Amino acid sequence: MSLLWQFWTVVLLFHLPIICKSSSSTADLFENWCKQHGKTYTSEQEKQYRFEVFEDNYDYVVRHNSMANFTYTLSLNAFADLTHHEFKAAYLGLSASANNLIRLNRGSSSVGGISGNGKKNNDLPSSLDWRKKRAVTKVKDQGSCGACWAFSATGAIEGINKIVSGSLVSLSEQELIDCDRSYNNGCGGGLMDYSYEFVVKNGGIDTEEDYPFQGLERTCNNNKLKRHVVTIDGYKDVPSNNEIELLQAVATQPVSVGICGSERAFQLYSGGIFTGPCSTTLDHAVLIVGYDSKDGVDYWIVKNSWGTSWGINGYIYMLRNGSNSEGVCGINMLASYPVKSSPNPPPSPPPGPTKCSLFSSCAGGETCCCSLRLLGICFSWKCCELESAVCCKDRRHCCPQDYPICDTERGLCLKNITNSTLAKQLQNGGLAGKLSDWSYLFAN
Known part of the structure; x- marks a missing residue:
């Protein structure tokens, strides 16, 4: 038993410096790779996971490039922290x-x-x-x-x-x-x-x-x-x-x-x-x-x-x-x-302005939204960068016509769907997207 223990002790001591050196050098490689590709992660746990994926891809690249029967090479490109799936x-x-x-x-x-x-x-x-x-x-x-x-x-x-x-x-x-x-x-x-x-x-x-x-x-x-x-x-x-x-x-x-x-x-x-x-x-x-x-x-x-x-x-x-x-x-x-054999048409003229009031207008293809209303009269207009858009009641945002419901609390533009469907979509994260994805901040 003591001879067997001595044998494994020698084996571990022999391999340990190699393992430590390999892991350290791969970690340095990963850090340099992150800088090269501008990679940042939300937490240390996420970074550690991505490092493990990177290590696996690194091993795969090294094995492939060591084979003489391939006419192409691999490298640790921008996708090296992603699993194949x-x-x-x-x-x-x-x-x-x-x-x-x-x-x-x-x-x-x-x-x-x-x-x-x-x-x-x-x-x-x-x-x-x-x-x-x-x-x-x-x-x-x-x-x-x-x-x-x-x-x-x-x-x-x-x-x-x-x-x-x-x-x-x-x-x-x-x-x-x-x-x-x-x-x-x-x-x-x-x-x-x-x-x-x-x-x-x-x-x-x-x-x-x-x-x-x-x-x-x-x-x-x-x-x-x-x-x-x-x-x-x-x-x-x-x-x-x-x-x-x-x-x-x-x-x-x-x-x-x-x-x-x-x-x-x-x-x-x-x-x-x-x-x-x-x-x-x-x-x-x-x-x-x-x-x-x-x-x-x-x-x-x-x-x-x-x-x-x-x-x-x-x-x-x-x-x-x-x-x-x-x-x-x-x-x-x-x-x-x-x-193609026909010539391209002449450039289309830009659309005419959208009239908001006697003294205000927005560019063609935009929607006029009132930003200041008193006693039912709009005193100030701003432009939504969407055609036929819906102006939100917060007077700051707008939504596309096919996502016409403004949910300013959650920052979403929604389709006209039932409450039960809305509840399911909120639970599953399947809504149209954040407000920044589906609407535009008004111009200053």
Whole structure:
């Protein structure tokens, strides 16, 4: 018994310095990582939990990068304090119906984005990068809003608009998130085909500058919905699992695709040609902006919407000409692109002012709300930055017309629902959101 105890004592003493050094160095790495990515936590308990998740991801990255049979590397990027489950829940967003999509084809599915004339593979350049042709806007960040479908769709429209009109304009994902509700579901997921259908029926789409991304769903701004800065004529679908036609399409313009983006290696990807392994169950949307080869391995150049701290400054190289027809992560399964030949309309004139009184007015698309009333007469007006809004009785806030009940005590704008439903929603935290999410402070 004493010999056995001596044996384990020697083992523990031998390993203890290594364990302590590893834990300490990982803690220092975590602190530096927090500073680099601006991470703060609400409590020491939360920070300790995130450190444990970080450690687990660190071990995974080290193991992966030590293997010689992979053509890509991983790193401790901005998602390194998230479990794989948390990451999947927050950063994807292709509709679950993507895998059983009945496409809304407008016209033929044959390839040819500008003139309708497809190119033969012999005529294609060996490599192409639409970024070099200034047909790709900067990498954007969808945050935890699952609207990758909107970013993929606007990216494709931005590309074809540049090719046809010569002007690169960053377009509004927020307009699609707020207003495209026939099939798509805002931050809850959607599909690119439906986005193109919406833009066609709406007569165009607004700019990102005019209708900026908010990171959450809001009430559709009908005033900005009418600003048709960029138009498309329709869209086409690349036949599923046909990489030849997908290549022909990308040679013509940037192309939207669905992929499986939920693999753990995808979460922490940092460089090289991504080869999987990964499922072909589609749950994320990205944009192919070109193709190339390295050391005899063909790859797609893919723009993501997770910010520039992920991947290769926001991009990923994904295997092309692989062994299965679906493509790596299903990239050949759900490809589509907008078609444009018509010029964009002239800029819409700004809406006229909204008259509050003989001497007061608000800008077009705003609502007049009285801030000082005596004996039934309003002596001072302020402007609510919403069209046809409801003015709250506190004379400080307003609510959208589809959330017309002002609950100033809780700081909420509510729908017209029964008390029992309200009680359930309060209990479950399922209300429309905080007042800051669903209304606007009046201007001073």
